[in-house]
Every structure is written in structure tokens, then in C-alpha cells.
Amino acid sequence: MTVRQTDTKEEILRLGTEFIQVYGYNAFSYADISKELDIKNAAVHYHFPGKEDLLAGIIDQYIQRYKELGTKINTPGMTAKQKLDIFISRYTDLCEQNKICIIGSVCSDYNTMPESVKAKLGELIEMVLGMVEKVLQQGKRSGELNFPETARVKSLLIMTNLAAGVQLARITGKKDYIAICKSIIDQIST
Amino acid sequence: MTVRQTDTKEEILRLGTEFIQVYGYNAFSYADISKELDIKNAAVHYHFPGKEDLLAGIIDQYIQRYKELGTKINTPGMTAKQKLDIFISRYTDLCEQNKICIIGSVCSDYNTMPESVKAKLGELIEMVLGMVEKVLQQGKRSGELNFPETARVKSLLIMTNLAAGVQLARITGKKDYIAICKSIIDQIST
DNA sequence: AGAAATACTTACTACTTAGTAAGTTACTTT
DNA sequence: AAAGTAACTTACTAAGTAGTAAGTATTTCT
Secondary structure, three states: OOOOOOOHHHHHHHHHHHHHHHOOHHHOOHHHHHHHHOOOHHHHHHHOOOHHHHHHHHHHHHHHHHHHHHHHHOOOOOOHHHHHHHHHHHHHHHHHOOOOOHHHHHHHOHHHOOHHHHHHHHHHHHHHHHHHHHHHHHHHHOOOEOOOOOHHHHHHHHHHHHHHHHHHHHHHOHHHHHHHHHHHHHHHEO | OOOOOOOHHHHHHHHHHHHHHHOOHHHOOHHHHHHHHOOOHHHHHHHOOOHHHHHHHHHHHHHHHHHHHHHHHOOOOOOHHHHHHHHHHHHHHHHHOOOOOHHHHHHHOHHHOOHHHHHHHHHHHHHHHHHHHHHHHHHHHOOOEOOOOOHHHHHHHHHHHHHHHHHHHHHHOHHHHHHHHHHHHHHHEO
């Protein structure tokens, strides 16, 4: 039962996530993190020996957060539409902060990553897609939502719209992202 | 009327494009290019003084190619569906070579780029979206295609499906990309 | 109180990065 | 034939990169 002496490790994870979302994985260095936190780069290496370890830690944290979201979503009395809105709002938040989804960001550099990280990334994606699929399935069964595709394929369509939507918004502006979100909702509404 | 002494410049552009599509913009160096072409890194700097110039050249070439595609597409006797298939096949080719769209790739590193490159990227995207929009409009008018959204929004939806689809395929496999393509076609078919 | 673990800093190394200045070769123009 | 230009190479620099070994202060365990 340690009391918590430091939150340096969590700050490193926070900053690492932010840098990936804002500048990309191969565009930031341990020096960027240490400068920002006013510590030495060796301190970053202490918590995460290599940059790959940091990336693995960031993805693990992401997986953890989505697991918590899954628990939250399984609260009874929530409609499928409300659940889906929670997923969409995650991307809307990113868009408003001029960030992009770490999955999309890391995907560009995917081929420069070790197998261990690739596996973790696969786990994260399958988890998110699975969660959205379940929500869509629930909505379809209850008659709340309507779409011609299978729930799996529809989750692929929606998630690709959102992921590339925030990327596009960086270049063409937020109005395009907003239009995409509106269409996603319209498409599945009965 | 120069005869063409060298194709080094074009080879650099070709390799640069490939590196961006395979590893990402901030993950390759001038040394990677010079090694591959068996020249010195100074030779790369001769043709493209800075990495930003190389990126600008790559995007310019992409814009040029899409312009040529636009001309090709304006050939009479081509259905809207055939035209759209040409756009889709570009992404399918990428997917098969385990590459991703340069727009999506570069987007991760967008905030590390100079304004001149950002502007070029905007030009490229608006051009592609505009072309797809026109094709969709034509198809809708002629009754060949059917969709509830505006042509502009539908082009956003389709292009985000494709762009993120090839990204996703890297991680979860090509079957997901294929399912996405099938759905795109199904959605707009009358 | 002493030992051990935690969370660092100091000080460094080996390597890679983009980038440049000056020289070389070969072809083209006048 | 001379001058100029294009397309390089040679040889380098300054800055940044990930990463490490050894030391220090502080807390925790026994």
C-alpha cells in the first residue's frame, strides 16, 4: 500500500499520448518530454527504458480506458444511441483539441514498430470495434437503430469515418468532421 | 529541349513517396534514399535542398497525377460507377502493397510541417474530394447512383472510409478493407 | 539503526540527422 | 575552343537522437 510519491510516470504517459496525437510518434523525442516536465531525459528512460516501452505503456493505458468505458456503458438504462454518442464524443473532443486518434497516428509509423507493439495495437482496435459492434447489435435488435450492413461492417464504416474524419479536419477544417458525424447518426436512425 | 540525362530526381520522388506510404514522413531520412539509390546524401540535397522541399515535390506530383486522372475520367461513355471504381482501385492497390494513402500518412505529422506544405496538402484534398463529389453528383442526376446525403458529404464519407480503411487493414487485415469497399458500393447502388 | 528499494541527476557515448561548401566530371551552348 | 551549366562527390559540421553507467537523496522495510 504505497501512498504515491510521484506522478512523473503518469505525466510522461500523458505527454507521450499528447505528442503522438499532435505531432506523431516519430516526431517527438525523450528530450521533448523531459524539457516539458523539467526533468532529465534519463528520468524518462528510468520509467520507460526505450521509446517502444513508452509506446506500449501508452497503448496499455488506452486499452485500460476503453475497458473502463465498456463497464460504464454496460450500465442498464442506456440506449444504444446514447452509447454510440459516447464513442463519437471521444473523437469530437480530439477534433476540438486539434488532435487525432492515436491509432490513426501510430498507423503511419506502424512498419517501424516491434511486433509486441503491433500486437497491442491490434488488441486495442479489435476491442473498440467489438464494443461498437455490440452497441449496434443491441440497437438493431431493439429496433432503435437501423442499417442494412452487419453490425461488424457498420462498426468498421463508422470508425473509419471518425478516425479519418478527425485527420481530415486538421486540413480542411472542422465543418467536414461535423458533417460526417451528422451523417453517421442520420444513417442509423430509424 | 533537353534529352534527359538522369532520372535521379524522379527516383528520389518515387522512393520518397514509397517511404511515406510505408514508414511515415518522420521515419525516413535522406540517408535512406541515398543508400537505396547508391548515391550520396548531398545528391538528394542537390535536387531537394530540404526535406520539406522533397515533401512539397511529392505532393505536387500527386496533384499532377490526380489532374491526369481527372482528364481521363472526363472521357465520354464512362458511367459514374466506373469512375468511382477508379478512385477505389487506387486505395485497393495501396492496400495490396501494404501501403497507406500519403494524405493519411502525412496527416500524423501535419503539425510539424511548414505552412507552404500544409497549403499544398489542402489543395490536394479539396481536389480529390471535388472530383469524387462531381462523380457522385453525375451518378445521382442520371439515376445511376442513389444516396440520401449531399454529394459533398457522401464524398467525405467514402473517402474517410477508404483512407482509414487502408490504415486499418495494416493492423486487422485486408478482409476488413474489402468489406468496407463492398459496403460503399452497396450503399450507393440503386 | 541499517539495508534495500525508489526515483531520480550527472555526465557521458555512439550514432544519426539535416544540411553545406567546395571540388569534379561531363555535357551543352556560344 | 572556351565558358557555362547540370549533376553530381568529397568531406565536413552542428545539432539532435536514443540510450547508459554511476552516483545521490529520500523513503520504506526489517
